[in-house]
Amino acid sequence: MLEPMYRADVVIVGAGVAGLSAAHRLTSAGVTTTVLEAGPCAGGRMATEKVDGFRLDRVGQLLCTAYPELRLTPGLDGLVLRPFAPGVLLHSDGRRHRAGLPAATGGARGALHAVRALASTPSRSAPRSGAPLGTAVDQARLGTALARLAATRAERLLARPELPAGQALAARGLPARTVDGFLRPLLAALLCDPELTTSSRVADLALRAYASGRLCLPEGGAEALPELLARGLPPGTVRTGVRVTSVSTNGVTTAEHGEIRCRAVLLATDARAAAELLPGLRVPDFHPVTVVHHATDEPPGTGAFLLLDADRGGPVAHTAVVSRVDPARAPAGRTLVSSTVLGPPPPELDTAVRMHLARLYGTSTARWETLAVHHTAEAVPAMRPPHDLRRPVRLLAGLYVCGDHRDTSTVQGALHSGHRASAAILADLGAGSMHRAEPPGTALREAA
DSSP, X not given: OOOOOEEEEEEEEOOSHHHHHHHHXXXXXXXXXXXXXXXXXXXXXXXXXXXXXEEEESSOOOEETTXXXXXXXXXXXXXXXXXXXXXXXXXXTXXXXXXXOSSTTOHHHHHHHHHHSOEEEEOSSOOOSOOTTOSHHXXXXXXXXXXXXXXXXXXXXXXXXXXXXXXXXXXXXXXXHHIIIIIHHHHHHHHTOTTOOSBHHHHHHHHHHHHHSOEEEETTOTTHHHHHHHHTSOTTSEEESOOEEEEETTEEEETTTEEXXXXXXXXXXOHHHHHHHSXXXXXXXXXXXXXXXXXXXXXXXXXXXXXXXXXXXSSEEEEEEHHHHOGGGSOTTOEEEEEEEESSOOSSHHHHHHHXXXXXXXXXXXXXXXXXXXXXXXXXXOOOSSOOTTOOSEEETTEEEOSGGGSOXXXXXXXXXXXXXXXXXXXXXXXXXXXXXXXXXXXXXXXO
């Protein structure tokens, strides 16, 4: 091993989207940066498995076209988003009800149109009651509420009194059927929180994004986003298969290459890994997520909708014919159905999911092929009140931390925390007086 030496301005530990977005901003400012990833590839929880030509997301968090950081993050110019083009379908009382598009036509007017454009499609079960959005008057009230959220600045939402989201919904003056039939299942899908214990401020931000944009998936799978970020960095910036065992303000120690000295260290791992390297960091609770992927040659006739179960009559919180949303996720002539179970999975998971999907889609699922079942126990950090949406990213000069556990537990939150951390690092180091270190990757090749 070579003696420890100065090898980069900044070492980032973890190649998830938070760390990669920070690396883009740092390298753009002339700061030499090395990203160390313990796993075999970049991306963290935004991973996609390939099985027989299918692309299967492991966690499958929903994105929204209104997330600001998808536009602001350097390196994401080439990201292709595939929207749930017709919008949302709600399954309730044996019928499927179309909630329509969010504000695709722009602003508050689009949000109001979203809930007025309601149609009902019967499934094989007979209907027992009306639409989950309630009467036309109820729908108009919901549209007005969404329009108001779409037009409200985020700072004002963050200044509101804070409650668990479920309690806050009940106090908003909307009809109970509208809340239970639409807002609860929608928020559960957006927040991966079936009981809606999340901070009402976070829930308001999620609904604001929904009312301002369109729910979507990245083309080619969740991994497309971190892969695009990694490819846009200077060659040798991202080093995979490197395990960091300790950190300080001026270097890290790795199991493979010994000590790597630097001027600042940014921890961009998940919350638990960050706390193992920095004892004292709070580890939040987590929401578990299970994604079940099925293949079929007889696609359900629901188009490219996101299908929510308004009745919560089974383990599936939301499901979609994903290959209709993004054809790149399935081989030609085959159909991919991806379904998300929130909370602890039930016994005999695949059987329970198949039975539930048969009711939701109104078709037999007996011949569907199970491609994969991905269970992630610590998929999404919980954001129960009181929740600081801007937890500090600067621990002290030279040591920083970012990730969805420092912001909101969404892709937007992860990217924004990387944005905040890179800004703090540049302020401390002084972008105009940066010392040029060796090209990224050079020191690791020498030490190997």
